[in-house]
Amino acid sequence: MSKQITFTIDGETCKAEEGTYILDAARKNNKYIPTLCNLEGIPPKGACRMCTVKINGKLVTSCTTRVTDGMQIESEDPGLDDLRKSILEMLFVEGNHLCPSCEKSGSCELQALAYRYRMTVPRYPFFFPRRNIDSTHPKIIKDHNRCILCKRCIRAIKDQNGKSIFAFLNRGHHTKIYVDPDLADKLTDELADRAVEICPVGAIMKRGDGFKDPIGERKYDKQPIGSELEQQL
Amino acid sequence: MEKPVIATTSLAGCFGCHMSLLDIDERILELIELVDFNKSPINDIKTFTRECDIGLIEGGCCLDENVHVLEDFRKHCRILVSVGECAIMGGLPAMRNGIPIRECLEEAYLNGPTVRYTNNEKIMPNDEELPIMLDRVYPCHEVVKIDYFLPGCPPRADLIWNALTALINNREMDLPYEVFKFD
Structure with missing residues (x-):
């Protein structure tokens, strides 16, 4: 088993295996970082830039950057949200x-x-x-x-x-x-x-499919995207 | 204190947003206590008779007439609100954007399957009474300054109610998630 490391996301202490990508590590710690191109289990691409986070004041895509011990990651701040x-x-x-x-x-x-x-x-x-x-x-x-x-x-x-x-x-x-x-x-x-x-x-x-789920019962009708992760806290 | 005055219009829209405004149900009784209506298809007042506080715009601009009405609203309303997807981004009428206007008209009047064999004289409407089509459909904020935007097709009645009461009572709109939709 590889080494467990500790890092923070928005000041909260998180744990992950060494070498994990930040986005995957955040998921494991029930922290939602938005993304459009990333898929669990598929090599990351860094195409959409939605998962951009701030580390040491520098903007990086969290899906293609590996987490390191003691890393301090900022994900929720007004500037990043606007970006x-x-x-x-x-x-x-x-x-x-x-x-x-x-x-x-x-x-x-x-x-x-x-x-x-x-x-x-x-x-x-x-x-x-x-x-x-x-x-x-x-x-x-x-x-x-x-x-x-x-x-x-x-x-x-x-x-x-x-x-x-x-x-x-x-x-x-x-x-x-x-x-x-x-x-x-x-x-x-x-x-x-x-x-x-x-x-x-x-x-x-x-082909031949469409509008299967009625309005009100679709995936994001009631709960925002990412809330399924955040509610596990 | 005098009641705030509301004006509404439907430009290149389907009146669905107006229907949604009526969909506030019995709260409409509360609304008429809170505000007065001026130019609006709801009361059939055709021209502005006074300055208004809030103008609700449904639909984007696809005709020169839409632009004139929108500019008239900007002139007479303190606050303008784009209501619905068409006002915000052109909506379904904007599906013609990107296609040259000649191509659109020829498809509609000369080449389309329902007109190809029936429009034998190859007539394309060209009466001077008719408003002129613009080169594309414009979202309202690309024509005049718009102050607020209420998305939805139509915006849910609860979103309209929430926004209207916020504007009337001078508080911030909440845009609750359950009623903040693009469809």
Whole structure:
């Protein structure tokens, strides 16, 4: 068993195994750090920057930084909250996030974080990019308007040989997720369900599914995202 | 003390936000004790007859007429509130943003499946009485200064009530989690 180390998050003493990433260590100590791209059990990416924390006055992404003995981590302060909120606002203006018509609404992590931070309106002007909906795959529908390029699907959905079924197409502002045509038929029903489940927004939807949970009974209707962790305290 | 005066309007909206305002149920009796209404579709007053304290805006701007009404509201209301997703970010009408307006009109009047074989004269409405469509749908705060935003499609009646009573009583809005929604 590896060495146990002690560190603090917002002044509270926490314990973790040496070499753990800060975000995972925080989870184990029932401390919620917001994230959109991180998935438990999948190598971290540091794509969304939502999990940014402050260590020694320096901003780092907690999903890709390992915790060390005696580390003092600041996660909840007004400056950091505003920084995270501004990331959310950038994501909202960069795509076309029409919550009223989205099947994922109520169970969407992007939306849930906006609720948590009480985002009423983004401080940035809306881009309104022209993006399409791709329904060529027999099992899933991809709505590029909603994708935040977190790479969760690319990192987590693999065929039996460990090859990613999803991939990025194009570069920069034109980047979008696509299904590798050579591996398209490797996307089983189970993998498709998993892809829909891990997508933090409604960019990957199952064909023929949608609006299954009634309003009021969806994942984030009553409790803010992260509260399931915080309530265990 | 004189009662605060409220004005409301629906720009590029569906009147769902106004319905949600009525959805405060019996509290509407309390509301009419608390405030007076001026220009609003609820009482059918068409033009401002006095200066108002609170203006509630539903819908974004998709026509030149919407811009005129919104500017008129800014001129006559001390506080302007964007009510609902359309006022805040354009909402569903903003689905046309990013698509050139000619393409939108041609789809709607010439090429769409319901008009392709019926609009034989290829008529596109162009009467001078009609308001002119803008190049895209604009959120209200991109046209005039907006003071508060109430998200939701529609904003829950309890959120509207909470915000209105806060404004009337000069206290901070709480935006309770259960009624703070984008859908």
